[in-house]
Every structure is written in structure tokens, then in C-alpha cells.
Amino acid sequence: MGWAMPRRNPYICPKCGTKADKPIKTWQLIAPIPDARGRITITVMGSFQCSNCGYRWRGVVSKIKAGAEGVEIESTKGKRALGSEEKEEKRRGTIIEIDLSEEEEG
Ligand SMILES: [Zn+2]
Numbered sequence: 001m002g003w004a005m006p007r008r009n010p011y012i013c014p015k016c017g018t019k020a021d022k023p024i025k026t027w028q029l030i031a032p033i034p035d036a037r038g039r040i041t042i043t044v045m046g047s048f049q050c051s052n053c054g055y056r057w058r059g060v061v062s063k064i065k066a067g068a069e070g071v072e073i074e075s076t077k078g079k080r081a082l083g084s085e086e087k088e089e090k091r092r093g094t095i096i097e098i099d100l101s102e103e104e105e106g
Contacts, residue, residue: 009076010059013050020048026061039067 011020023046031041046061062075072081 008059010046010061011048011076013048013053013055014057015055016050016053018050018052020050023048023061034067035065037067037069039065039069039072041065 009019010023012018013020026044026046029043029045031043034040042064044061044064045058047056047058049056062073065072065074070081072079
């Protein structure tokens with residue numbers, strides 16, 4: 001079993017359906033227990049406010065799975081894996097940066 005979060009676009013206002021440009025703020029939740037493949041799941045949460053109706057909500061912006069095999073990012077656009085040749089660096093504690101503007105639909 002995984003997260004109980006509904007699978008919807010976190011950028012869409014649940015009240016009126018207006019799409020938010022970007023989260024007001026984001027933060028990361030790091031799962032304390034690795035998954036079956038020894039990967040740590042980092043969930044990137046976002047806090048949004050609707051420019052139309054002012055409603056505030058929170059949603060999962062993306063999930064990052066980081067392990068010895070590399071890093072996998074799961075977001076509204078689907079999954080993508082980062083190059084596994086970087087894994088040595090990741091293991092040494094490289095900070096993973098996420099460009100949120102990349103996640104927007106055109
Ligand atoms: Zn709204």
C-alpha cells in the first residue's frame with residue numbers, strides 16, 4: 001500500500017478548477033523507511049492558493065525516489081529517471097534540486 005493522496009493535479013483548485021501557476025511554498029517529506037528496493041522516497045509537498053477564489057490547499061507536487069540505482073522523479077508529468085552514472089555523487093549527499101517550472105503543462 002502507498003500514499004492515500006488522491007491522484008489529481010495538485011495545481012488545480014479543488015473548489016473552482018482554476019490552475020495555479022506555482023505553489024506558494026514547497027517542502028519535502030522524507031519517508032523514514034526505504035522501499036523494497038532500498039530507495040528513500042522524498043515527497044515534495046506544495047501549498048497553493050487560488051488566484052480566482054482564494055481557496056488554499058496542499059498537494060503532492062512530486063515524489064523523488066533516491067537509491068543506489070539512481071534517482072527517479074514522479075510528478076504530474078509522469079516518471080523520469082535521472083542518470084545512474086551520478087549515483088556515486090548522490091550517495092555522498094548531493095542536494096537534489098527540482099525546477100518546479102519544468103513541471104508545468106504547456
Ligand atoms: Zn479556486
